[in-house]
Amino acid sequence: MSTIKTISAGEIIIKEGDEGNTFFQLLEGTAKVYKNYEEDDQVEVATLEAGQYFGEMAVIENFPRNSTVVADTDVQVDEIAAGEMNDYMSQHPDKILAIMKVLGSRIKKMDDEFLEVKKARDEVRKAGSDSRYDGFWARQQRLSIWMSPKSAQLEKPSAEELRQAAAAVAQNxxxxxxxxxxxxxxxxxxxxxxxxxxxxxxxxxxxxxxxxxxxxxxxxxxxxxxxxxxxxxxxxxxxxxxxxxxxxxxxxxxxxxxxxxxxxxNPERIDMIMKNLSYRLRSITYEYCKACQEIDEAAKNDRRR
Incomplete structure (x- = not known):
């Protein structure tokens, strides 16, 4: 069963890099999402409000947390364990579409940002002028989160769980x-x-x-x-x-x-759709990160010359 928790302002709800075995719905209050929390290159990524879900990707694909979420005000959350996800959806079937919409909107946002980064990367490959990079960074300050040592170690996501989910659908x-x-x-x-x-x-x-x-x-x-x-x-x-x-x-x-x-x-179909959405988001994030790092490295090389 899910557990309702009250968390005080300033407390960490989930931490970047931790293994995730629960996800959350924010019931009351607001929370902030950070990359590299409490480090020199800390960046605020988003603000979460009541009704929103977070932490679900770590549960869907058994993957480390990719950001830190901190209570901005006193908050109330509904915490759902990975092993209880099916029970949660059985009791709240309307949440299935809601969680999918969360993942879908994140994919769309990352797709849009990746297109802009890709254009800048293509300019970098063609041009030798430093000014192109400066204009890009002025518009994209958040990209600094992808230049951190943590992000530099980002690995291309494995499709193994997606393949397993697809095999289950094929059998039914x-x-x-x-x-x-x-x-x-x-x-x-x-x-x-x-x-x-x-x-x-x-x-x-x-x-x-x-x-x-x-x-x-x-x-x-x-x-x-x-x-x-x-x-x-x-x-x-x-x-x-x-x-x-x-x-x-x-x-x-x-x-x-x-x-x-x-x-x-046919719950295996829902499982496959969820895993497909999560995999797509991880994949586009990986490509986004690679493009940002290429731009950054090219800019550094130009400045050395």
Whole structure:
């Protein structure tokens, strides 16, 4: 069962680097999220308010905490142990979508920030002028958190838990599957996302500007894997087009209102979706970190010359 706790202002709720076996919902008060807390390069990353979840990624993927959360005021939290996550969701099925939305919004935010960093990195690779870096850092002061010794040791996330979750889904197929022929457009760039998909057989390509001169293939989806979940969770326009690339491709369609029922009948699907979201967030964070470090190293090299 979950445990309600009261924590005084200034107390650490979770600490960066610790192994995480619980996650939290903030019920009352506010909390601050920090990288490198109480160190010379401490940076405040975010403010948490009542209703928000935190610490869930460490539970979903059994991964060390990636930040420190400190009570900004006296707070009340609901603490849920990893082993009690299924019981918690059984008692509060509406929380399944809420937790997924938290992860989805973090992915979207990190994606947006990574695009800006990637542009700056591409400029760095082309140019030799220090001024380009200075302008970038002026806009992106938070990037200093990725230059710390801790972040320099960041490893590319393993997909092993994601593979295990996918294997569990593959062993428990559903009859709610649609079969598509080659060339079928599953969803279009610009459409508002209303559902997500699990690919069971075949292949799906995801493209930017599909059918146009600047068409770009972003990724290939292979069984068993989720796709289209960010559009569904954020109810925003799709940022790409998904196209079937093998006849006989089998796809399961999942709507937000299906999640509670799925948890009762096919909990392994919820587990896979959660792990997929967590893995995506860790992966984009890793790429973001690498790009920031490349920019920083290039700037340092220029200044030495």
């Amino acid at each position: 197929k559903t009859d709610k599957i649609e079969t598509y022929n080659y060339g079928t457009i599953v969803f279009k760039q610009g459409e508002v996302g209303k559902c997500m998909y699990i690919l069971h057989e075949g292949n799906v390509g995801v493209y930017s500007n599909y059918g146009e001169k600047d068409e770009l293939k972003l990724l290939s989806v292979e069984p068993v894997a989720c796709f289209g979940e960010i559009g569904m969770l954020l109810e925003e326009p799709r940022n790409a087009t998904a196209v079937v690339e093998t006849s006989g491709t089998q796809v399961e369609i999942i709507y937000p209102e299906d999640l509670e029922g799925l948890f009762k009948t």
